[in-house]
Amino acid sequence: MELGIIGLGSIGGNLAKQATEKDIDVVGCDTADRPELTEKGVTVLDSGDYEGLSERLDPPRAIYLSLPAGELIDDELESITEHLDEGDVVMDGGNSFWRDSMRREERVWEDGIYYLDTGTSGGPPGARHGACFMVGGKEEGFEIVEPILDELSVEGGLLHVGPPGSGHFVKLVHNGVEFGMLQSIAEGVELLEAGDFDVDLEEVFTNWSNGSVIQSWLVELMRDQIREDNYADVPNYVEDTGEVNWLVQEAFKGETPIPVISQSVIELFKSRGNQEHAYQAIAAMRHGFGTHPFGESEDILEERVTGRVDNVSRDHLAQDRENMDTVRPKDRFGDE
Template sequence: MNIALVGLGAMGSGMAGRLVDAGLRVDGFDSDAEARARARGRGASVHETLEQTLAASPGPRVVWLMLPAGVVTRSVTATVLDAVGHGDIVVDGGNSHFADAAGHSERAVGRGAAFADVGVSGGQWGAEHGYGLMVGADEDTYRALTPVLDALSADGGHRRVGGPGSGHLVKALHNGVQYGILQAYAEGFALLRAHPEVDAAAALGAWQAGSSVRSWLLEQIIAAVEADPGLDDVEPVVPDSGMGRWTSEEAIRLGVPTPVIAAALHARFRSRSDGSAERMLRAARTRIGGQR
């Protein structure tokens, strides 16, 4: 099976290496020269342009996109869908909005190809340990992708979660849940630090050693605390990728209460606030208090 891998960043280059190690042919492209060099070092055949990459990868093939969500992914996806033919499979492995998948799937089918949206989790560690893959595709496309999914995933780490669109939906909800888990760990760490007699790093280690709150996320937190016990070098500003917002929007649309996820998302907003919202709230409370 031939793979054209578009996007060779931190995750893409690791994916290229796993595919090559599994004996699959990989033709890769990235606009960044350093990214191309990393993928070449992992054994991929790297090209200077998207067009050269597609031309070098004979069909039927899998064209796997690992690009930032938004304008770039939509533009490249449109170009790829115009270039594929019978038997090809286009995979969007980025964090795209799940609503985009239906149109992409329709265009692919119109050219005799297929489309799958795959939520990819595992970050830079996936190159060594394998990725968790949430696949949105029809049954036939999922079966055809199995050699690629087996090569990329952790043991048993890929599942078909529904038709086109469902892979990115499940990944968005996954990230929303992750927001809530991380917020809870952050609050727990803050409480540990509020007790100077407690060794916070040791406490986290005890939590990880068989307790009910152990997790891979906690493992990463412990590594960070061991390197910087007070996390003094960590900026108290937390970005959001947009997937937590999509999760909250979907919850509102369906009327499903998700207070933990919403609160965790708002905590990220608050971390980036310049304090104006807090000042307005205090002023409002003062006015209300004066009216009583």
């Protein structure tokens, strides 16, 4: 088996290492020399040498793009397809917008070239030892590269989702779920740190990593990060490439409620200090209607702490539950 990889960074490079160890011949193109890959037997060509790439691969060629989403994909795709033949397969392994993938598939299919939107999950460790692939595109194209992807995927981690665009759509929803899970775990850390008990975070996350309902790779990663000596120095700033924003925007267009995923994106914005004026405006209005102080106030802080009333529940809401006149969906629409 042979595989061409364009972009030999953290994902493409690790896929190349894994592939060579599984007797898959790899020819790659990158802006850097990548001696650590050539030592493993990967043929590394200069960036843009798609003629050389094409000459070193037998048809039907299988080429994996490990590039950032956006116009770069269009530019590279235009260049590489000039050197490909009918029946060759191009896989976009990045986080491209699925509607862009649908457009690109139509374009390259005019030349008889298969285009597969190949959502790839697992990060660099997955690329190195077994990734998770969500593939959209024509079935015939998938069948050509299936043996290669099967070798590079973790057990159960290869799925042909459906038609063009579906692979990147499913991967984008996956990223949204990831954001929601990250936010939930982070809020758990906040509660543990702010609580009344002096708990050992590492021990708690170790405990949660063994048989608990929320046992997961993310919980294990949190445990491992807490163990790092520099954990306390990690900046309170979260960066991302913005693809989950597309998911939220599409949800709004379709009136699909995704409050957790939407709020997780908002929390990223807040971490970057992007609200320069909102809290100032709130403070000004609160001062206007209630002469609330500007800035910190020890008196207000004391009132906030000592004014709490403990052991207050909302049980009274359930006292008359049997007599409540609940409005059900069928009542709203007049259904029987």
